[in-house]
Amino acid sequence: MITAEQKPMKELVECVRPFQRILLAGCNECVTVCAAGGRKEVGILASALKLQFQAEGKPIEITEITLERQCDPEYVEELVAQIDKVDAVLSMACGCGVQEVARRYTDKPVFPAVNTKFMGASERQGVWAERCQGCGDCVLGLTGGVCPVARCSKQILNGPCGGSTNGKCEVSSDTDCAWQLIWDRLKALGKLDQYEENIPAKDWRSGRGGGPRKIVREDLAS
């Protein structure tokens, strides 16, 4: 999923301050799963903002809504009913959702309420870790199902570097050395010979190197 974290309250308060009526829009997808911008977080943030402005003596109106998905025009369309009654939108979706709302409602200021972080998986309750950088040319088949692009601090494709210590990355003892994981996995699979196949330099055009990316499925596109 795409992970996100709520922005600091101070930053949110300042971005809402010029407005009287706010539409606080959550998203039922990734940000719900990572507890950053789902229905529950919308309620909490709305309440906290109301408290803040009540305390300042100039209460604001907050309309709460949580869309099925903010990255799809069909769902963003649902805001039509509310959009004219508010001065600004505070979106709790990832950056994709924020942009979709901004694209659809051209004359309405839209602000992000979360910082979109990375594509990750849940390691345990309340902990998410980066797993994929969307390089566009997956190498997981060569690396035992552990991604060196996303999980090695130096994105080394022929690792590990000389800083791997007790299975941890030199950058942080909280981070597993991706190449230790790859080695262990290849070993478990009886594929250690695969390790010595040098992985060639990556063609980053499939990633951000080629500029903004797009997928067009002719069979689906209208």
Add this chain to the structure above:
Amino acid sequence: MKTDSILEKILASGQLAVTSECGPPRGALPDKVREKAQLLKGYVDAVNVTDNQTAMVRMSSLAACILIKQMGITPLLQMVTRDRNRLAMQSDIIGAYSHGIDTMLCLSGDHPSFGDHPMAANVHDIDSVQFVEMVTTMRDQGKFQGGEKIDGPPKMFVGAAANPFADPFELRVSRLAKKVKAGADFIQTQCIYNIDKFEKWMEGVRERGLHEKVYIMAGITPMKSVGMAKYMKNKVPGMDVPDDVIKRLAGVPKEKQAEEGIKMCVEDIQRLKEVKGVSGFHIMAIEWEQKVPEIMERAGLLPRPQF
């Protein structure tokens, strides 16, 4: 001979080659480079010039290499993948060769989080194995990494690093094999303090015959004090400093620790000379270049061969 590198000539002749290191200054101070290099002149075969070592901004390795070259000393250009993409790396390699710099070391470099610009984007377009392959392809096939022909290919003698002490130990010979496969001509190892472990690694290297495909230069750094030894043990990633080393340094009075450190380093060189497959030494006397001549003398590595 693949190149005109003096290092290649010495290594190919079967004599022990010796390199040392010079870290460029953190400012536009060419005399600092010259001072350090002067201390090494005539005592070693080439001087490694580090590339923003420990991820701190310093005078560029290429610029300092040129200064050193002008003094009649052979510079060894270090380059890391952290700060440059493949375009910048290749243009610097051509540029270096145009200045007569024909020996280089391909590294990934310390992560920016260790240095004074932790906010910098780390490039890592290619890794050190791919880097070695890129430079040898430039030399042997006369082609850029992107496939186009080079008009006047740089004939670099290409080195890479190996750390026999990092984890997991069991893959360290295989990792070396990857660099050999990529075309590395020589290897400079991480500083060796745990000689038993190094010998074990070399055993694995010899079993695979890798010592016959690549020249292995043993990394040596003399300890200045017990404090430095403890720092290296605890703070430097991938460094293996056994307790015996610390104990021995701690066993002599503070003012004699530096001398003890030199003594240990000379003993280590003597022992490593006997290890089959060791083709030379890389002596990294960190901010202690003036001690290199003494180490060389006491280790019986002088005079240096002439070509």
Add this chain to the structure above:
Amino acid sequence: MENFEPVIVAYCCHYCAYTAADMAGSKRLSYPPNVKIIRVPCSGKVDMIHILKALEKGADGVYVAGCLEGDCHFNTGNVRASKRVAYIKKMLDEIGIGGERVEMFSMSAGMGERFAQTASEFTEKIRKLGPNPARAAA
């Protein structure tokens, strides 16, 4: 300000604090009438939004009272509650309401005295802090 009578909302776990409140009553221990008790099946049932809503609707202080560590009827409800309270405290500090208006307490069903004492002390603390700024301005 002299006549300020704080409104305190106490979310009390059915298995401990709520029973402790009963115990305090039957022992005729007095505690301030400012404390409005809301019975919950477990302190872990109390969500952040419940705490915030109480403040938004005019409470001057809110606390959650759950079982002693290791004694939760549902194993870890009290641990969850205390983490949520910690999160809310931080958030309230950021927005200038003040995290000290929210607290987590733990007690067993038999601790009538502790219930009364906690209620009194928390009420006094909030009395000193003054009205919830969000209520005062409204």
